[in-house]
Amino acid sequence: MRKTVLLVIISVATALGAYAQQRTTLPQFSIGFNPGVAIGPVSSVYPVAGELSLRLVYPLSTSPVSLIFTTGYTFYTSSAYSVGADFGGFGVGYGGYSDSYYGSTASFIPVMAGVKIYVAHSVFIEGDAGASFNVNTYPGDYTGRTTAFIYSPGAGYTIPLGRRGRNSADFGLFYENRVEPGGGYTQIAAHVAYNFGL
DSSP states (O other), rough: OHHHHHHHHHHHHHHHHHHHHHHHOEEEEEEEEEEEEEEEEGTTOEEEEEEEEEEHHHHHETTEEEEEEEEEEEEEEEESSEEEEOOOOTTTTTOEEEEEEEEOOOEEEEEEEEEHHHHEETTEEEEEEEEEOOOSSSSSTOOSSEEEEEEEEEEEEEEEESSSSEEEEEEEEEEEEOOOOGOOOEEEEEEEEEEEEO
């Protein structure tokens, strides 16, 4: 029984070590979806937040540290839509009316660089910082700054996919803040990404 347990432990350790080497030496391109919720002052107007992310992960030799370069599309949207009665057109004179529904979305494109560090097998922490660009219809929409500093710490877990471990999936949680007067745009979001080996 002891020999069997020892053999299982050695096999698992060997597999983990082999994957760790692949993990730290293989550049990857990542596509992610990050559903989240806004926090802070902005949450009263735009409680729903999220991000579509594109990322290049470049490992530093065989170390547990990788450089990461991230861009994508960040949004904050109102969940409660205004409703108004429209009595114009054919509604007048026929006793009918139509409801109009509308909301709003604040949109930004982040460009960030940072590091991803595996602190244990498959468990990582990361930090990014850079610039967030306002891409709304008009330069002043939803923000006091067209370009603002943005930073984002997070943590997660990587699951290898495929026999050679070239591809993987990341699952995690991160905090992001687009710094502006009055609190800026801040969110907490889940991170779900598919990583392609290059």
